Amino acid sequence: MKNSSEILEVQQLSIQFKGRRGNVDAVKGISFSVPYGKTLAVVGESGSGKSVTAMACTQLLPKPPICEVSGEIWFEGRNLLALSEEEIRTVRGSGIAYIFQEPSTSLNPVYTIGFQIAEAIHLHIKNPGDVHLRVIELLDLVGIRDPEKRFGAYPHELSGGMQQRVMIAIALACEPKLLIADEPTTALDVTIQKQIMDLLLDLKRKLKMSIILITHNFGIVNGFADEVMVLFRGEVVEFGSVKDVLKTPRHPYTKALIGCIPRLNQKKRRLTTIDHEIVS
Amino acid sequence: MSEVLLQVKNLKVHFPVKGGVLGRVVDTIRAVDDVSFEIHKCKTLGLVGESGSGKTTVGRSILKLAPVTQGEIYYDGKEIVSMQKRPFFPYRKKIQMIFQDPFNSLNPRMKVEDIISEPLEIHFKKMSRLDRQKRIFNLLDKVELSKDSMMRYPHEFSGGQRQRIGIARALAVEPDFIVCDEAVSALDVSVQAQVVNLLQDLQAELGLTYLFIAHDLAVVQHISDSIAVMNKGKIVEQGPSDEICQNPKQAYTQNLLDAAPIL
Ligand SMILES: Nc1ncnc2c1ncn2[C@@H]1O[C@H](COP(=O)(O)OP(=O)(O)OP(=O)(O)O)[C@@H](O)[C@H]1O
Ligand SMILES: Nc1ncnc2c1ncn2[C@@H]1O[C@H](COP(=O)(O)OP(=O)(O)OP(=O)(O)O)[C@@H](O)[C@H]1O
Ligand SMILES: [Mg+2]
Ligand SMILES: [Mg+2]
Numbered sequence: 180m181k182n183s184s185e186i187l188e189v190q191q192l193s194i195q196f197k198g199r200r201g202n203v204d205a206v207k208g209i210s211f212s213v214p215y216g217k218t219l220a221v222v223g224e225s226g227s228g229k230s231v232t233a234m235a236c237t238q239l240l241p242k243p244p245i246c247e248v249s250g251e252i253w254f255e256g257r258n259l260l261a262l263s264e265e266e267i268r269t270v271r272g273s274g275i276a277y278i279f280q281e282p283s284t285s286l287n288p289v290y291t292i293g294f295q296i297a298e299a300i301h302l303h304i305k306n307p308g309d310v311h312l313r314v315i316e317l318l319d320l321v322g323i324r325d326p327e328k329r330f331g332a333y334p335h336e337l338s339g340g341m342q343q344r345v346m347i348a349i350a351l352a353c354e355p356k357l358l359i360a361d362e363p364t365t366a367l368d369v370t371i372q373k374q375i376m377d378l379l380l381d382l383k384r385k386l387k388m389s390i391i392l393i394t395h396n397f398g399i400v401n402g403f404a405d406e407v408m409v410l411f412r413g414e415v416v417e418f419g420s421v422k423d424v425l426k427t428p429r430h431p432y433t434k435a436l437i438g439c440i441p442r443l444n445q446k447k448r449r450l451t452t453i454d455h456e457i458v459s
Numbered sequence: 460m461s462e463v464l465l466q467v468k469n470l471k472v473h474f475p476v477k478g479g480v481l482g483r484v485v486d487t488i489r490a491v492d493d494v495s496f497e498i499h500k501c502k503t504l505g506l507v508g509e510s511g512s513g514k515t516t517v518g519r520s521i522l523k524l525a526p527v528t529q530g531e532i533y534y535d536g537k538e539i540v541s542m543q544k545r546p547f548f549p550y551r552k553k554i555q556m557i558f559q560d561p562f563n564s565l566n567p568r569m570k571v572e573d574i575i576s577e578p579l580e581i582h583f584k585k586m587s588r589l590d591r592q593k594r595i596f597n598l599l600d601k602v603e604l605s606k607d608s609m610m611r612y613p614h615e616f617s618g619g620q621r622q623r624i625g626i627a628r629a630l631a632v633e634p635d636f637i638v639c640d641e642a643v644s645a646l647d648v649s650v651q652a653q654v655v656n657l658l659q660d661l662q663a664e665l666g667l668t669y670l671f672i673a674h675d676l677a678v679v680q681h682i683s684d685s686i687a688v689m690n691k692g693k694i695v696e697q698g699p700s701d702e703i704c705q706n707p708k709q710a711y712t713q714n715l716l717d718a719a720p721i722l
Contacts, residue, residue: 196615200607224647225619280618280645283563324511328476328486336474339559339641340510362618365644366559368674370714371510395647439648441677443704443716449659450652450681 192250223410276355282342293330470530492692505683555634557642561621
């Protein structure tokens with residue numbers, strides 16, 4: 180059942196939300212895998228199921244009857260969907276760590292950022308050494324200026340991009356085997372974006388970390404990922420190496436999506452959008 | 460040239476850094492440090508710059524949501540920093556903001572319908588319930604959200620869907636000026652294009668004015684008439700958008716352009 184060259188193997192994953200006015204089939208039986216030490220980029224339209232797929236991996240979605248998850252997710256010889264709450268907790272952090280799409284949903288507003296990063300280190304690293312020093316080092320790594328001055332800051336005292344980088348620091352503090360990064364650089368300007376992506380590449384090499392990278396940014400997919408999966412309305416419509424998919428996309432949705440990418444110095448009166456009648 | 464709608468003069472916003480057991484002020488963060496710019500009616504100023512350089516704080520100052528240390532902001536000729544709450548009330552309709560962090564800016568206990576209808580109830584007291592609903596339908600449609608979104612709560616949406624709820628709310632009260640703070644950054648390129656086109660259509664139709672804060676230079680160049688580049692609380696370069704993108708004078712701006720990922 181478990182292929183040893185893959186760190187994560189998802190089979191026939193379906194996610195359904197039960198609503199007062201009908202159900203939402205967010206993910207409709209998708210299968211994919213992430214090889215050890217590789218980066219899989221996940222792209223697709225807003226609402227296509229990228230974040231819920233990521234959250235299903237460590238049972239972070241609401242429990243039934245609100246949300247029904249079926250299928251299998253294999254990680255290190257275990258089906259994560261079948262684990263008890265206690266067992267899955269041991270996977271979170273040092274097994275699979277997240278950088279969530281919206282920082283405010285995962286940073287705790289009542290603790291300083293220094294405290295929150297230190298907590299992650301204490302929880303997941305066996306002999307952490309000087310934790311304060313390590314926190315400062317992590318803040319510095321993610322490009323926060325004057326880390327000493329910021330150690331005692333509360334999340335609301337930081338800019339959006341700085342909060343995002345604190346979350347990245349927390350995820351990296353866990354030294355996970357698989358990092359799931361959901362739009363990790365959406366709020367970051369290109370210079371810091373580059374610094375973060377270089378940092379992730381570096382860690383990937385050093386810690387042999389595997390990465391699932393959810394992003395809207397094709398520039399990042401191109402420079403950073405090995406394989407790319409395109410989701411469209413809860414289904415995988417394209418999967419392949421980054422080079423192949425960007426150069427010769429097969430599915431009309433992928434083609435249309437690539438056609439929408441805005442480029443510097445292009446003179447266009449209107450940006451290109453997708454005519455959904457045509458692609459579906 | 461049309462007239463100036465917004466003029467920001469020598470704006471400073473400094474935050475105290477507290478430290479030690481007593482929580483004394485040990486330092487200050489100069490989030491915005493002597494920033495001046497103006498935006499003409501029906502035009503768009505793009506604001507770019509490093510994360511933490513003070514962009515959001517500039518935007519919040521215009522809505523009186525940041526503690527201004529010094530400086531003046533003129534809206535349609537009237538100084539608003541020193542304005543009291545009551546005279547500022549009408550400006551709370553005219554000036555809207557699409558917030559960078561959608562989750563934090565939407566009340567989790569309210570359905571989408573109520574989130575969008577709340578400002579309508581405040582600023583359009585006479586509007587009938589039916590008209591309100593019609594307008595909400597219409598707005599949701601424009602930002603590509605389905606009708607049944609009305610009855611759902613913010614946590615039941617994806618990140619990009621939540622961002623669009625914030626956009627619909629800002630547009631609902633028919634503002635004249637919108638601070639768009641990373642308003643399209645969580646959207647895939649197709650929906651992003653849709654929303655950018657919508658903002659441009661509204662500008663052409665209704666004469667809206669925008670302060671467009673974003674980090675994707677291609678989008679900023681597309682939508683903006685002029686661009687200001689911020690670094691460490693100061694504007695380091697300002698000019699017509701094509702000029703900034705094609706012949707940047709400042710090394711920092713050049714860095715931004717160089718670091719833009721290539722396809
Ligand atoms: N708690 C929930 N209750 C009901 N529906 C939900 C819930 N969470 C997500 N959904 C729905 O599931 C679908 C997939 O959501 P998901 O967050 O995975 O999208 P996404 O691909 O990450 O989009 P984005 O790029 O906008 O972040 C969406 O249609 C969303 O409305
Ligand atoms: N309420 C606050 N208390 C203390 N410091 C603050 C507060 N709000 C903002 N700051 C500080 O002001 C500076 C500018 O923040 P701002 O949010 O304006 O940056 P930004 O340019 O919008 O960055 P980003 O691109 O990351 O969103 C940052 O150093 C931030 O930590
Ligand atoms: Mg998402
Ligand atoms: Mg900001």
